[in-house]
Amino acid sequence: xxxxxxxxITRYVPLTExxxxxxxxxxxxxxxxxxxxxxxxxxxxxxxxxxxQGCVRSYYLIDGEEKTTDxxxxxxxxxxxxxTKKEPSKYFLSCLENSIIxxxxxxxxxxxxxxxxxxxxxxxxxxxxxxxxxQVSFDDFKSLSPEQRYLSLLETRPDLFNRVPLYHIAxxxxxxxxxxxxxxxxxxxxxx
Amino acid sequence: xxxxxxxxITRYVPLTExxxxxxxxxxxxxxxxxxxxxxxxxxxxxxxxxxxQGCVRSYYLIDGEEKTTDxxxxxxxxxxxxxTKKEPSKYFLSCLENSIIxxxxxxxxxxxxxxxxxxxxxxxxxxxxxxxxxQVSFDDFKSLSPEQRYLSLLETRPDLFNRVPLYHIAxxxxxxxxxxxxxxxxxxxxxx
DNA sequence: AATGCTTTTTATCTTAAGATAATTTTTGCC
DNA sequence: GGCAAAAATTATCTTAAGATAAAAAGCATT
Numbered sequence: 001x002x003x004x005x006x007x008x009i010t011r012y013v014p015l016t017e018x019x020x021x022x023x024x025x026x027x028x029x030x031x032x033x034x035x036x037x038x039x040x041x042x043x044x045x046x047x048x049x050x051x052x053q054g055c056v057r058s059y060y061l062i063d064g065e066e067k068t069t070d071x072x073x074x075x076x077x078x079x080x081x082x083x084t085k086k087e088p089s090k091y092f093l094s095c096l097e098n099s100i101i102x103x104x105x106x107x108x109x110x111x112x113x114x115x116x117x118x119x120x121x122x123x124x125x126x127x128x129x130x131x132x133x134x135q136v137s138f139d140d141f142k143s144l145s146p147e148q149r150y151l152s153l154l155e156t157r158p159d160l161f162n163r164v165p166l167y168h169i170a171x172x173x174x175x176x177x178x179x180x181x182x183x184x185x186x187x188x189x190x191x192x
Numbered sequence: 193x194x195x196x197x198x199x200x201i202t203r204y205v206p207l208t209e210x211x212x213x214x215x216x217x218x219x220x221x222x223x224x225x226x227x228x229x230x231x232x233x234x235x236x237x238x239x240x241x242x243x244x245q246g247c248v249r250s251y252y253l254i255d256g257e258e259k260t261t262d263x264x265x266x267x268x269x270x271x272x273x274x275x276t277k278k279e280p281s282k283y284f285l286s287c288l289e290n291s292i293i294x295x296x297x298x299x300x301x302x303x304x305x306x307x308x309x310x311x312x313x314x315x316x317x318x319x320x321x322x323x324x325x326x327q328v329s330f331d332d333f334k335s336l337s338p339e340q341r342y343l344s345l346l347e348t349r350p351d352l353f354n355r356v357p358l359y360h361i362a363x364x365x366x367x368x369x370x371x372x373x374x375x376x377x378x379x380x381x382x383x384x
Numbered sequence: 385a386a387t388g389c390t391t392t393t394t395a396t397c398t399t400a401a402g403a404t405a406a407t408t409t410t411t412g413c414c
Numbered sequence: 415g416g417c418a419a420a421a422a423t424t425a426t427c428t429t430a431a432g433a434t435a436a437a438a439a440g441c442a443t444t
Contacts, residue, residue: 060335067335081324091331124316131323132273138330139283142366143252143259145432146401165421174334179401181423186400337402338431357391371431373393378430386444393438400431408423414416 002027004052004075005102012122019116026112028103038078038093038101045082045089047103051075054099055163059171060091068172071096071160077126096164146175147183194219196244196267197294204314211308218304220295230270230285230293237274237281239295243267246291247355251363252283260364263288263352269318288356338367339375 005027006020015023029052032038039045041061049056049072056072069091072078082089083106104112113119141149150173154161160169166184167177175183197219198212207215221244224230231237233253241248241264248264261283264270274281275298296304305311333341342365346353352361358376359369367375 060331062335067331069331069334081327084320084324120316124312124319127316127319127323128276131319131326132276134323134326134330135273138326138333139252139259139261141330141333142261142364143254167421172334176402177422178403178424182401185423359391368432369392370394370433374431377393388443389441391438391440393436395436396434398431398433400429402429403427404425406423406425408421410421411419413418 002029002052002102005050008050008075008077009119009122012125013118015116022115023112026104026108028105028108030101030103032095032099032101034095034098036095036099038095039080039082039089040092041090042088043082044086045080047105048080048083048109049078049093050102050104051078052100052102054101055096056093056099056101057096057164057168058091058093059168066168066171068168071157071164071168071172073159073163096168141174146173146179147187149173150180150183151187194221194244194294197242200242200267200269201311201314204317205310207308214307215304218296218300220297220300222293222295224287224291224293226287226290228287228291230287231272231274231281232284233282234280235274236278237272239297240272240275240301241270241285242294242296243270244292244294246293247288248285248291248293249288249356249360250283250285251360258284258360258363260360263349263356263360263364265351265355288360333366338365338371339379341365342372342375343379 002024006015006023009015009023032054038049038056051072051074053074056078057068058070058072058078059066059068061067078093080089080093081087113123140152144152153169153173166180170177170180173180194216197215198207201207201215224246230241230248243264243266245266248270249260250262250264250270251258251260253259270285272281272285273279305315332344336344345361345365358372362369362372365372
């Protein structure tokens with residue numbers, strides 16, 4: 001049932017049967033309804049998340065407008081900044097779909113790291129990978145025009161367009177929903 | 193002489209005298225002239241860098257245009273993606289000023305990590321911190337207008353404006369130099 | 385002081401994004 | 415099938431950025 005977590009981890013470090021059992025024991029799995037809020041602005045994140053099924057969105061609320069910064073889907077881990085830094089969150093996390101999510105509290109995660117120390121190496125590798133990914137996407141974002149960013153997202157994450165409303169994709173691309181709509185029209189007439 | 197490196201490290205892990213001596217031994221320090229290139233597109237990075245004195249810029253060359261993605265100054269470490277991933281670099285690193293830089297090759301760094309294993313913890317902490325920083329700047333970048341980004345940079349890194357040509361700052365802000373110049377004029381007349 | 389090079393600004397024109405409001409389309413639901 | 419809410423599009427007007435070219439200002443060096 002939580003094989004996704006095991007295969008996620010074993011991309012970084014090998015696990016024995018025993019260790020797999022320990023991880024299964026520790027698993028806390030929850031279901032959330034669409035629009036359920038996993039973390040609010042101002043709140044201290046007590047947990048990090050691993051998405052087994054569904055889709056989660058992170059966003060800032062600025063002058064009453066939601067600015068989406070990320071979409072997380074199956075087999076992605078979410079470690080809120082607030083979880084790491086022990087400070088109030090500046091952004092929200094909420095479910096775009098009914099979702100099944102594994103939770104790790106600080107205590108539970110620390111226990112796991114005590115019992116299976118090599119998980120520290122996994123975390124280190126993962127962070128290093130995420131840092132590189134983030135840097136690459138940021139660099140791309142800066143050097144591409146909104147239209148190029150849209151076209152690029154169409155290629156790299158086509159799945160999103162089937163499960164996420166366009167107005168969230170718009171703010172994720174750093175533009176307004178109205179502008180995205182206009183752009184899509186422009187692009188489609190270009191192609192023809 | 194390389195106390196900066198020691199105090200950089202001890203922000204993350206304590207060091208004994210012995211360990212400090214080991215680090216000093218391993219240090220390879222070089223001087224570079226303004227415009228010296230530390231890493232070229234297409235090249236495999238053999239080293240990572242720690243800036244003791246001076247300023248380094250990272251940039252992509254796109255359609256003959258340089259797009260600056262970062263400025264590194266005193267006491268900042270640079271670990272090229274190419275160094276970590278062992279693949280050709282997509283960007284350049286070059287000196288904006290005459291600079292004094294400590295170099296760490298893969299071999300030398302691995303030796304250090306063998307001799308002082310707790311440095312792994314430092315690297316892990318540093319990466320986690322850098323990931324958070326990168327995420328925050330990316331989120332800001334997306335939600336701010338070019339003008340707001342300019343004003344924010346003026347506050348967060350005023351030093352840059354004294355040592356870096358505006359046309360590099362412009363591409364760093366994701367706009368053209370002409371546009372930055374126009375914007376500065378607009379902003380200055382607003383204030384009056 | 386004169387020259388050449390780098391950096392910044394100005395000007396003009398074009399294009400696309402922001403703001404706002406209204407309308408249309410789609411979707412879910414009783 | 416009809417209704418309400420959510421999502422997407424359209425229209426209009428304003429504002430700022432991109433492209434390009436040219437001029438001006440700042441520097442360094444001889």
